[in-house]
Amino acid sequence: MTAQVRIFIAEDHTLLREGLKALIKTNPDWDVVGEAADGVETLERLDPDAVDLLLIDLTMPRLTGVRVIKEVKDNFPTMRILVLTGHSDEEFVYAALKAGADGYVVKDSTNEDLAAAVRNVMKGNGYLSPTVSMDVIRGYIDGKTSPDQPQSKIDALTGREREVLALVVEGHPNAKIAELLYISIKTVEKHKTNIMRKLKVANQSELRTLVGDAPLP
Structure with missing residues (x-):
């Protein structure tokens, strides 16, 4: 039997956080083991021995998601991090990936997209929402930006x-x-x-x- 993926949710909006918890509970392979409403609280509560996947928004109080991602990856490089955010602009995507995020999903994605993202990230692969993938590819083709130039x-x-x-x-x-x-x-x-x-x-x-x-x- 495959072990459950232990997920920590970092999301400042209570309704969205509760909705994510309810969604995760419908999947027997996932388990919510912690949650936080801002960036500082995330770093204080995150236990690398009890969490497999950090599911995090980018826009949060006290400390941004990008800075939390970098801090977590610097200290716990094996922890998998999946961004779940409303920002689809490639600048946000590049900033998150440069900080160390393993995947990026926008909030208007389907439940199937989120499930695919979790599966891919936990296998050690990267994942980008279909809605942002084309923007990123166009950025490369146009030569406007690259992951090494997130700003x-x-x-x-x-x-x-x-x-x-x-x-x-x-x-x-x-x-x-x-x-x-x-x-x-x-x-x-x-x-x-x-x-x-x-x-x-x-x-x-x-x-x-x-x-x-x-x-x-």
Whole structure:
């Protein structure tokens, strides 16, 4: 008899987390052995001796999924990690894979896609949702980006925008950024609006997820 896959769920939305637990319980080969609602809590609760697979979102409070993935892989390289997120943009895919994720599934995938992802990842293979695979392939063909260049869109930012972005990622409020850069709060807000437009993200949480812990030139 095949041993159950012991799964730890890292997801900040309670309803989604409960839904995943209910779904996993329908598969006799899977078992939920732990859960967390933010990145810091994930690292505190994750037991590498009791978990086979970390199922993780990218956009989470306190510590982004990308940074959690990197931390887990640095300390527990044999643990399998499957991203389950709403982000299908290839920049997020590359950031997650570069951090060490073994698979990437978007939340609008079918239950069959998730099951296939878990099976492949636990066999030591990689997995990308069909909905993101074509975007990644197009990226290679077009030469726009590669897994070694997960922050390619940042090249479109001005020097000042990169400075503002670095301070945003560090968690500084607008007033502190204005003070550090000797500019007005209104100017900070304008830069942030331009940054989010260029990087195609909706809020600061997504900015932190996209950038992760990558250096900003």
